[in-house]
Amino acid sequence: MALPLEPLLDTISARIIAAADELTALDSAIGDADHGLNMKRGFEAVQAEKANILAKPTGEALKTVGMTLVMKVGGASGPLYGTLFMTLGKELPENPTLADIGRALQASVSALKARGKAELGNKTMLDVLGPVASHLESGSASFDSVRALASESAKATVPLKAIRGRASFLGERSIGHMDPGARSSEIMITAVCDVLEGRS
Numbered sequence: 658m659a660l661p662l663e664p665l666l667d668t669i670s671a672r673i674i675a676a677a678d679e680l681t682a683l684d685s686a687i688g689d690a691d692h693g694l695n696m697k698r699g700f701e702a703v704q705a706e707k708a709n710i711l712a713k714p715t716g717e718a719l720k721t722v723g724m725t726l727v728m729k730v731g732g733a734s735g736p737l738y739g740t741l742f743m744t745l746g747k748e749l750p751e752n753p754t755l756a757d758i759g760r761a762l763q764a765s766v767s768a769l770k771a772r773g774k775a776e777l778g779n780k781t782m783l784d785v786l787g788p789v790a791s792h793l794e795s796g797s798a799s800f801d802s803v804r805a806l807a808s809e810s811a812k813a814t815v816p817l818k819a820i821r822g823r824a825s826f827l828g829e830r831s832i833g834h835m836d837p838g839a840r841s842s843e844i845m846i847t848a849v850c851d852v853l854e855g856r857s
C-alpha cells in the first residue's frame with residue numbers, strides 16, 4: 658500500500674498532543690514529569706514543518722520527521738524516537754506490506770537498542786516496539802491484533818523494574834507504574850493502525 662503520510666502525521670500528532678497530560682502523569686510517577694510536554698513540543702514542530710516534510714519523497718520525509726523530533730523533543734526519548742523515524746525512512750520500501758513495515762520497525766528497534774544500550778524487558782518503549790515489530794514481521798498480523806498487542810505490551814511494563822532511563826534511578830520503586838515511553842509508542846502504533854485501516 659502507498660503510505661498516506663499526511664493523515665499518518667496528522668493523526669499521530671493529534672493523538673500525542675491530546676495525550677500530553679496522561680504521558681506527563683506517567684512520567685511524574687517514575688521520571689521527571691516531562692514526557693508529555695517533550696512529545697507535544699516535538700509533534701507541534703512536525704506540524705509546523707509539515708509542508709516541507711510532505712514535499713519530499715516518503716523516505717526523505719520520514720527522515721525529516723526524525724530529525725525534527727531529535728531537535729525538538731529532547732530528553733532521552735527525542736534521540737530515540739528520532740532514530741526510529743529516520744530508520745523507517747531508510748528501510749521502508751515505496752509501497753510496503755504490513756510485513757515490510759514489521760521489518761523496517763525491527764531495524765529501528767535494533768538501532769534504538771544500540772543507541773540507548775537497552776534490551777527488551779528493561780521497561781522502555783522497546784517493550785512495545787519490539788513485540789509489535791516481531792508480530793508484524795510474522796506476516797500474520799491484523800490491525801486488531803497489532804492494536805491489542807501494543808496495548809497489552811504497554812500494560813506489561815507495569816510490573817517490570819526499570820533497567821534503563823531515568824526510571825532506573827528508582828530501582829524497585831519503578832515497579833507498579835506503566836513506562837511513559839511504552840504508552841507513547843502504543844499511542845503512535847494505534848494511530849498508524851487506525852489510519853491504515855481507514856478508521857481515522
Ligand code: ADP
Nearest residue numbers: 692732733734773775781782821822823837838
Ligand atoms: P527523559 O527520561 O530524559 O526525561 P522522556 O521523559 O521524554 O525523557 O522519555 C522517557 C522515556 O524514554 C522512558 O519512559 C523510556 O520509554 C524511554 N527511554 C529512556 N531511556 C531509554 C533507553 N536507554 N532505551 C530505550 N528507551 C528509553
Ligand code: MG
Nearest residue numbers: 688689691692
Ligand atoms: Mg522525562
